[in-house]
Amino acid sequence: MNEYKQITMTETGLVEKAFDESAISNEFLLQDRIQKIKQIINKYGEDNFSVSFSGGKDSTVMSALIDMALPGNKIPRVYADTGIELKMVRDFVFDLKKDDDRIVVIRPSVPIKQMLERDGYPFKSKGHSEVVERYKRRGKTDGVKQYLGEREDKAPWSSQKSCPAILKYQFTEDFDLKISDKCCLNMKEKPLRKWQKENNRPYAIVGLMQAEGGRRSNAKCLAYQGKKLKAFQPLVAVSKEWEEWFIREHSIRICDIYKPPYNFKRTGCKGCPFAVELQDELDTLEEFFPNERKQCEIIWKPVYEEYRRIGYRLKPVASESDGKQMSLFEENDEISFTS
Numbered sequence: 406m407n408e409y410k411q412i413t414m415t416e417t418g419l420v421e422k423a424f425d426e427s428a429i430s431n432e433f434l435l436q437d438r439i440q441k442i443k444q445i446i447n448k449y450g451e452d453n454f455s456v457s458f459s460g461g462k463d464s465t466v467m468s469a470l471i472d473m474a475l476p477g478n479k480i481p482r483v484y485a486d487t488g489i490e491l492k493m494v495r496d497f498v499f500d501l502k503k504d505d506d507r508i509v510v511i512r513p514s515v516p517i518k519q520m521l522e523r524d525g526y527p528f529k530s531k532g533h534s535e536v537v538e539r540y541k542r543r544g545k546t547d548g549v550k551q552y553l554g555e556r557e558d559k560a561p562w563s564s565q566k567s568c569p570a571i572l573k574y575q576f577t578e579d580f581d582l583k584i585s586d587k588c589c590l591n592m593k594e595k596p597l598r599k600w601q602k603e604n605n606r607p608y609a610i611v612g613l614m615q616a617e618g619g620r621r622s623n624a625k626c627l628a629y630q631g632k633k634l635k636a637f638q639p640l641v642a643v644s645k646e647w648e649e650w651f652i653r654e655h656s657i658r659i660c661d662i663y664k665p666p667y668n669f670k671r672t673g674c675k676g677c678p679f680a681v682e683l684q685d686e687l688d689t690l691e692e693f694f695p696n697e698r699k700q701c702e703i704i705w706k707p708v709y710e711e712y713r714r715i716g717y718r719l720k721p722v723a724s725e726s727d728g729k730q731m732s733l734f735e736e737n738d739e740i741s742f743t744s
């Protein structure tokens with residue numbers, strides 16, 4: 406790595422300070438993001454924005470960046486209290502709220518369990534869940550056939566991935582687990598949209614990074630719906646490494662769940678069946694927050710049972726004595742939910 410030296414004259418003589426190349430480019434990116442935030446928020450008007458604030462690392466960094474760009478701003482930080490947030494992260498948000506009246510707490514209109522039973526459970530991914538739900542409603546449309554690899558021609562309008570062989574049984578009459586992609590919509594997107602409308606703040610500032618991959622790799626700094634601006638995503642251009650540098654360099658207060666002994670890498674909804682590394686996530690929860698681990702078994706019960714039955718994402722829970730599946734906790738264990 407290249408090293409640069411800055412020489413400054415002080416009262417005690419010449420002082421030499423070394424900079425490495427990465428620190429300079431990190432600083433450059435920081436100034437670039439600050440300028441971008443100033444430019445966009447001033448252009449569209451501070452009163453039209455709100456920040457989607459989850460208490461996770463990305464939204465905490467984004468909130469700090471906005472404060473650096475626009476000191477004294479009054480942009481609300483909107484937190485969706487869904488009942489499936491990690492308790493430690495939720496506590497962090499409520500603790501911040503004591504000294505920051507910009508933090509606003511919103512809640513979905515229906516409790517999670519009730520909503521899942523009514524609208525369907527998430528399974529594998531948003532894309533997969535949406536196609537299964539479409540199949541249940543409309544049968545084997547061209548799009549469904551394409552997902553199942555039953556069409557020779559690849560429709561030009563679809564960039565959909567193909568269904569893993571292990572999940573094709575879900576496209577039959579007999580499969581009766583209710584699946585849909587509505588969980589994110591009902592738990593987070595709808596309550597946020599409702600709040601935005603009631604408070605006349607049409608633009609959300611979202612801490613989304615291209616570096617996280619998947620659907621996010623095509624994310625743009627400004628996201629439009631038709632010709633209308635919907636979201637401003639100032640973190641799209643930064644990496645996880647940059648984020649760590651920023652937190653260190655500017656002593657940003659983040660939730661302790663990211664620090665030892667917990668060392669969480671991600672803090673989305675607990676036990677979400679969309680998590681590719683779900684088993685690892687549950688194992689980590691078991692180690693540090695066993696009560697929340699148990700909540701996951703209750704909330705996502707039908708999905709976890711199906712994952713275990715087909716050997717997908719979750720390993721079977723073996724009994725110590727006879728190899729049969731056993732409950733992860735006793736029937737009368739007391740489980741407290743956060744909301």
Ligand code: SF4
Nearest residue numbers: 527588589592674677
């Ligand atoms: S991330 Fe998972 S648990 Fe959270 S709202 Fe979306 S589907 Fe539901």
